[in-house]
Amino acid sequence: MNKKINVTIWNEFYHERTRESVKKIYPDGIHGALRDKLSEFGEYNLTVLTQDMEEHGLTDEVLANTDVLIWWGHAKHHEVADSVVEKVKARVLDGMGFIALHSAHASKIFKSLMGTSCRVKWRENDEKERLWVIEPSHPIVKNVPEYIEIEEEETYGERFEIPTPDELIFVSWFKGGEVFRSGCTFKRGLGKIFYFRPGHEEYPIYYRDDIIRVIKNAIDWACPDGITKPTLGHVEPLEVVKDKFEGKSMEERTHANLGK
Amino acid sequence: MNKKINVTIWNEFYHERTRESVKKIYPDGIHGALRDKLSEFGEYNLTVLTQDMEEHGLTDEVLANTDVLIWWGHAKHHEVADSVVEKVKARVLDGMGFIALHSAHASKIFKSLMGTSCRVKWRENDEKERLWVIEPSHPIVKNVPEYIEIEEEETYGERFEIPTPDELIFVSWFKGGEVFRSGCTFKRGLGKIFYFRPGHEEYPIYYRDDIIRVIKNAIDWACPDGITKPTLGHVEPLEVVKDKFEGKSMEERTHANLGK
């Protein structure tokens, strides 16, 4: 792939405007921080969208031109329009990559793709988190150390009510006694999904190079590339089928099907 | 488990009342055939429900008392009320087993649990299907031969647009040239789900002992038993947490979190 990957960063952008402590950390919003850090790689066309935009910014055109969508939301999940959720889901099933960050575990779109409630244990207690790499050969942890340590984070704990992930990339340790499947991949339709836990708004997590490295790797991994869309719906047989019941009546067939 | 398992068999019950050929095969409906065959084991309290009942028969009381719900639907998926789908889904996440038969792959409830469209290739061509056992040690194929042969069936073909199954139990061969993941398990929340492909309404599939054996095994496997529900939501730490930043200002913390 030689052309630049189109990455759309979507942010609720609520805490950064309403809480002083968060505003200080993310003066340009979480989306702004992610955009600035990811732009350093020079490999992506980066678009930022916020929830307060018309259609939450997720127009058909934007979605059609997005290779990978990054999602951060928390307090305003319920205000995301169902119609937009359906459109985003359709695009994921159609091949668009999707990266759900931190509290996006409880977003409508993530829950809809998972088929579960995606609930967790949680507390805000300034605890240390240590994310251990479980699959060191996975492209999402390319050039990532064997663990990432974050001095202070919100805590999430198992059981994380998700379907069994296709791949378990990170498991987190928390000082207060919990563990959490903090990096998980899923496939839905033709789309690849990565859930990555870190990023509570009260800590400057998204300025860290190691965290951004993981997100960058996840973009590269999730980007659709050379997908052949399968035929679906009614199809003709590929082989000449001569069943021994050809021309037989329903009764004769029925008799045969009762055989065993 | 010494007490009887409560099994609820839910059927659309449409083709059996509107198409002569189907009426002849299933005079008491697909649900009636399943009930009669499963009753032979003497291990289940069997309840049958049909879509035309009030709330489709799926009242809170019925759901609360169901260990495993079996679902057959086809032409009237879109007429199942969303509110009922939500209730059924909540019960699956709460531990109720769920067995989706044949065209139930496209039911609202199955699609909602999967998070995908669950579309398939298909044709009605009286083709032979042979279901090969992929996991011979799984309880769902206890006392099932290494393959099940059905002289005539509707054909489904890959790609079946589902998430990767937790376990792949059967793969079908079709005479016309397709293959299909015809027996798949999934976990969602606390509930176990089994999708089993055979059972087009035009063939007397559900009178076969081998097919019923698989459904019986799936009931026993999916029945909730001794599940401890995890605590969810806000929790206190289990360990005394003394972080080195206790009492430090946000700036000092921020500095530390930027460390790497």
Added chain:
Amino acid sequence: MNKKINVTIWNEFYHERTRESVKKIYPDGIHGALRDKLSEFGEYNLTVLTQDMEEHGLTDEVLANTDVLIWWGHAKHHEVADSVVEKVKARVLDGMGFIALHSAHASKIFKSLMGTSCRVKWRENDEKERLWVIEPSHPIVKNVPEYIEIEEEETYGERFEIPTPDELIFVSWFKGGEVFRSGCTFKRGLGKIFYFRPGHEEYPIYYRDDIIRVIKNAIDWACPDGITKPTLGHVEPLEVVKDKFEGKSMEERTHANLGK
């Protein structure tokens, strides 16, 4: 299954005879403690074997009559005869259940079944371990609380060099900062395998009811039941095959196979 399950408990039985502290905890050996605790269920025919026996006790007859084999070893893995390892492996592939406890992760038989080195991080530091249930609906955690807390244990840490488990049942938290996939299932051939981490010889872990409950559940889960052994080797076609190249020369065939 009405008849009793035949469970064979195999123990290295070395530390209990050579180290005072261990002798005090397990005067009858780890195998003796497991036998006594498991006998309370009244559901198993229990046989105990130790490494110092002829053929390590694992004669053809014993293996043929074992439904589930439990294995504890540590310091003397390298002294287990390769010929015995091969026989045990053949029986697992043939359907016998296998439960590897604690340091059995590094046993010849477990490594051979996994295909990897099964190495871990470790230290003996009297740290607290908390095993979190990841799959609450799995039969191995039937009637097990959402976590098991062990005040003092040897520590193991990721990365645990195993293949991706079929099912991840427990993840452990350790006070010193590590996590570990401490309850994992695998299928190999017709046999079911459970790895369960707790049980360092310096602590009386196998007298605990919660730990024994997990082992009991694992026995019930791993016990072979109604397995149909697949045909292997040369087989005749199940369908009349009339290929369009019947009677064609190798050149004509070759041409066709180069088609795409």
Added chain:
Amino acid sequence: MNKKINVTIWNEFYHERTRESVKKIYPDGIHGALRDKLSEFGEYNLTVLTQDMEEHGLTDEVLANTDVLIWWGHAKHHEVADSVVEKVKARVLDGMGFIALHSAHASKIFKSLMGTSCRVKWRENDEKERLWVIEPSHPIVKNVPEYIEIEEEETYGERFEIPTPDELIFVSWFKGGEVFRSGCTFKRGLGKIFYFRPGHEEYPIYYRDDIIRVIKNAIDWACPDGITKPTLGHVEPLEVVKDKFEGKSMEERTHANLGK
């Protein structure tokens, strides 16, 4: 990755020298055909080795410089030296990619990495094989059509006695009535493994562009890139551990550990 990937193609090279029909199809050996086709991409440093070479060509130096090893063997599996198998396995666990082609399913190295017998059903009957793509978004099927059709092949049938693959990429349909998991990925240690079924020596399979495309994609996928090797063995705690039993006697500890 800008530098060329080092690909080593290993071939038994027996049938091509002893059977006229095979010699005609592969005058330069299967390894020669693979080398010529893969060289067209201009992206690989290609080395070919054959079983008759000293150490089967797999010297320490060759292995150390191989990113991805492709393996074809059939009649002479048993003549591959165990010491070489051990070295190859160690390199896979250390990160080298491994692609097992066709009858390499029964090679010592593949069986050792899987932990099972890897047996299959089979017959040589000139049957049509159709490989259906199960995971269209996987990099191994980049720019591969939804199915690959081979007019004549040797037939393999389930049950394929392998561990559950990490990912199921292809399932084959055979005219004679079988199905087969014909494209499977596995991780072992730090190494990625792909098993790909087609390639019986009696048919010119490895001259086909679609088959070579899959092998090329598998090379790119399996090539190690930016892997951080995890620390293994004895480690110090990452956290200051102050257990409440510090300084307590074994009896007091024992009492506490018996708690539950």
